[in-house]
Amino acid sequence: MAEILVGTCSWTDRALVTSGWYPRGRRDAEGRLRYYAEQFPVVEADSAYYALPSARTSRLWVERTPDGFVFDVKAFSLLTGHPTRSAALPADLRPALTRRWSAEADPGLLDEVWARYAEALEPLRQAGRLGTLLFQFPPSLAPGAEAEAFLRRCRERARGWPFAVEFRHPGWWRDDREASTVALLADLDAVAVAVDTAQGLPTSMPPVAPVAARRLDVVRFHGRSPHWGTGTKEDRFRHEYTERELTEWLPAVRSLAERTDRLHLLFNNCCADAAVRAAGMMRGLLVSAALPHQVRRAPAAVGGGGAGS
Secondary structure: OOEEEEEEOOOOOHHHHOOOOOOOOOOOHHHHHHHHHHHOOEEEEOHHHHOOOOHHHHHHHHHOOOOOOEEEEEOOHHHHOOOOOHHHOOHHHHHHOOOOOOOOOOOHHHHHHHHHHHHHHHHHHHOOOEEEEEEEOOOOOOOOHHHHHHHHHHHHHOOOOOEEEEOOOHHHHOOOOHHHHHHHHHHOOOEEEEEEOOOOOOOOOOOOOOOOOOOOEEEEEOOOOOOOOOOOHHHHHOOOOOHHHHHOOHHHHHHHHHHOOEEEEEEOOOOOOHHHHHHHHHHHHHHHOOOOOOEOOOOOOOOOOOOOO
């Protein structure tokens, strides 16, 4: 049965930082990460989606967290086909990202972006702290031959790296498509990411719990806001999970745990400290549900020191 790691999709989200969850004296960059790692054994690094990370940052993440702590890292937006501002790129690459640029006509920019992204995350991989890379694809990526070809190109760039896929187009997981989507991800040696969102909306993701790779499965709890797929980020992800809502997930979590070696449960309902409270509640429910030996506690803390960033 899988080892279950529970955490959140960010430790630097502004709403969390200003919520008061971090104690006094531990609210700088170093203090926040060290404190978070004392509470949970896994976190998603979402900053890499918005800007290319640096090797220095990866090394600091390793230094500030204990052995056994794991980072899932989001892929940079350009790598997954999301709209990307040229300002998010390093200065020398910005001229290449013109309005006419496309991945099909000029894949060279993507190749260079991937090379720099991978180089930046190598310290995490070498230290054994990289859980997976998370390729979250936009709602515009609908199932079909063109989308599958794009997925294969993404996987080819990331050959040899742990690779997880989250779809935002509901069609990938509808009843008539689920089996072929699982088969595609298995062929790509990709981890399937399940999601929890509000139901009954045009953009609602089906509440499925697929397994495509034995080594890992990931569930991202986005909250159940009625504004999912619309509005601001705060509107889309504002939700306070209830014990009943999380209890509904326990059968699926158990099923996933029986079919994988490791399971990451990550909370993305970024409203004040709602995500960390939901993660703590889920961990308690799992222990009460006779899964205590599978639920990983936070590793022992590392010592202080190191520069802020």
